[in-house]
Amino acid sequence: xxxxxxxxxxxxxxxxxxxxxxxxxxxxxxxxxxxxxxxxxxxxxxxxxxxxxxxxxxxxxxxxxxxxxxxxxxxxxxxxxxxxxxxxxxxxxxxxxxxxxxxxxxxxxxxxxxxxxxxxxxxxxxxxxxxxxxxxxxxxxxxxxxxxxxxxxxxxxxxxxxxxxxxxxxxxxxxxxxxxxxxxxxxxxxxxxxxxxxxxxxxxxxxxxxxxxxxxxxxxxxxxxxxxxxxxxxxxxxxxxxxxxx
Amino acid sequence: xxxxxxxxxxxxxxxxxxxxxxxxxxxxxxxxxxxxxxxxxxxxxxxxxxxxxxxxxxxxxxxxxxxxxxxxxxxxxxxxxxxxxxxxxxxxxxxxxxxxxxxxxxxxxxxxxxxxxxxxxxxxxxxxxxxxxxxxxxxxxxxxxxxxxxxxxxxxxxxxxxxxxxxxxxxxxxxxxxxxxxxxxxxxxxxxxxxxxxxxxxxxxxxxxxxxxxxxxxxxx
Numbered sequence: 176x177x178x179x180x181x182x183x184x185x186x187x188x189x190x191x192x193x194x195x196x197x198x199x200x201x202x203x204x205x206x207x208x209x210x211x212x213x214x215x216x217x218x219x220x221x222x223x224x225x226x227x228x229x230x231x232x233x234x235x236x237x238x239x240x241x242x243x244x245x246x247x248x249x250x251x252x253x254x255x256x257x258x259x260x261x262x263x264x265x266x267x268x269x270x271x272x273x274x275x276x277x278x279x280x281x282x283x284x285x286x287x288x289x290x291x292x293x294x295x296x297x298x299x300x301x302x303x304x305x306x307x308x309x310x311x312x313x314x315x316x317x318x319x320x321x322x323x324x325x326x327x328x329x330x331x332x333x334x335x336x337x338x339x340x341x342x343x344x345x346x347x348x349x350x351x352x353x354x355x356x357x358x359x360x361x362x363x364x365x366x367x368x369x370x371x372x373x374x375x376x377x378x379x380x381x382x383x384x385x386x387x388x389x390x391x392x393x394x395x396x397x398x399x400x401x402x403x404x405x406x407x408x409x410x411x412x413x414x415x416x417x418x419x420x421x
Numbered sequence: 422x423x424x425x426x427x428x429x430x431x432x433x434x435x436x437x438x439x440x441x442x443x444x445x446x447x448x449x450x451x452x453x454x455x456x457x458x459x460x461x462x463x464x465x466x467x468x469x470x471x472x473x474x475x476x477x478x479x480x481x482x483x484x485x486x487x488x489x490x491x492x493x494x495x496x497x498x499x500x501x502x503x504x505x506x507x508x509x510x511x512x513x514x515x516x517x518x519x520x521x522x523x524x525x526x527x528x529x530x531x532x533x534x535x536x537x538x539x540x541x542x543x544x545x546x547x548x549x550x551x552x553x554x555x556x557x558x559x560x561x562x563x564x565x566x567x568x569x570x571x572x573x574x575x576x577x578x579x580x581x582x583x584x585x586x587x588x589x590x591x592x593x594x595x596x597x598x599x600x601x602x603x604x605x606x607x608x609x610x611x612x613x614x615x616x617x618x619x620x621x622x623x624x625x626x627x628x629x630x631x632x633x634x635x636x637x638x639x640x641x642x
Contacts, residue, residue, distance in 0.1 A: 312589050312592060315585070315588075315589040316589050318585065319582075319585045319586040319589065322582055322585055322586075323572060323573070323576075323582060323586060326573075326576045326577045326578055326579075326582055327576055327577075328577075331642075332639055332640070332642065335639040336572045336636065336639055336640075339568070339572060339632060339635055339636050339639070340572060340586060342632075343568055343590070343632055344590075346628070347590050347593070350593050350621065351589070351590075351592055351593055354592065354593035354596045354597060354617075355592070355596065357596075357600075358596040358600060
């Protein structure tokens with residue numbers, strides 16, 4: 176037991192995490208490619224045309240995984256942030272910093288594809304629906320996190336300040352989600368009900384799950400690549416980085 | 422508790438020696454709410470409908486305006502470091518500073534809101550709900566804002582960054598605060614909204630001084 180704990184902490188040091196990340200990245204990239212090709216093949220060639228929505232519905236194969244990832248990455252980011260704050264490990268803060276741009280990208284992608292889907296289906300690029308609004312707020316939270324980290328020069332302080340912000344955000348996300356939801360039902364603004372989705376064909380579900388796995392693998396690969404760059408930048412004064420770059 | 426009251430008294434005294442800073446935020450609140458009828462038009466029906474939202478958004482922005490001052494001056498002259506070193510817990514002193522901030526920036530807005538509400542043709546019972554909602558909501562704004570103020574202390578472009586960090590977190594307060602007044606106008610009763618607002622306030626009273634203290638310790642490192 177004691178042995179395994181020591182092993183985990185070994186990778187909390189940037190010097191030992193850097194080569195590990197380097198070895199893992201190709202695996203995640205190839206998994207992302209395989210899942211992506213399979214998912215897109217199902218999405219475009221196997222899944223049947225939807226009876227109500229026609230061909231336009233196929234954008235959900237990108238939209239739904241992007242929305243899932245945008246929410247999940249914030250949780251992972253807050254986890255790393257909390258870990259870094261509690262244990263004072265350097266790689267944790269770097270992981271949180273590396274995940275934020277991918278999370279923001281996913282939130283933006285989700286909003287954008289949602290608008291593209293909404294225009295033909297609802298006749299509007301944007302409605303003040305609870306899900307859309309909370310996704311937009313999540314995007315703002317990501318931007319705040321990135322902006323705060325970018326504004327602080329000292330990386331240790333940036334990590335810790337970002338960690339507190341991420342944890343405050345994670346406490347607030349359920350509150351924001353429910354407040355927006357109740358606000359929406361009180362106003363009865365749009366007549367569209369997103370909750371009563373028609374039951375999905377089995378192939379559509381498979382396509383979506385494969386695409387979700389593809390997005391997972393992509394996010395991990397990109398975050399690891401970014402964390403490697405951050406490690407090199409922050410540890411540039413050390414001997415091992417000089418050797419690693421050579 | 423003595424240290425807490427002493428901090429409140431000190432901050433109030435400091436603010437009263439420089440009245441213009443406090444008054445600026447109050448006048449900002451008045452001017453912003455008066456701009457909306459000029460931009461939208463003087464129709465009483467429309468103004469009555471949008472009044473709760475306007476007053477709440479203006480209160481949000483006015484609170485935001487006062488936040489950078491919360492710790493900046495004490496940070497600049499080293500008082501904050503002495504507070505961190507003092508024998509009484511920093512969290513208590515921070516709570517005192519937040520209370521003083523609310524008394525200076527939040528309470529005037531609560532007292533002014535009924536007067537401004539009259540401009541929007543709200544009736545007496547609605548004005549009462551509006552005041553009550555602001556009374557519960559503005560301390561919440563001060564508490565959440567204090568976390569942002571501590572995080573951006575001494576950081577490049579602090580003021581704009583503070584708005585970016587804090588405004589998304591203000592959304593629930595805005596929704597339930599303005600929602601309480603709208604529900605009352607619609608005849609639904611504001612009790613649920615006010616209860617939720619009070620619940621969020623209770624949560625924030627417990628957690629926000631703690632998070633603010635942690636952020637201040639990071640800024641002081």
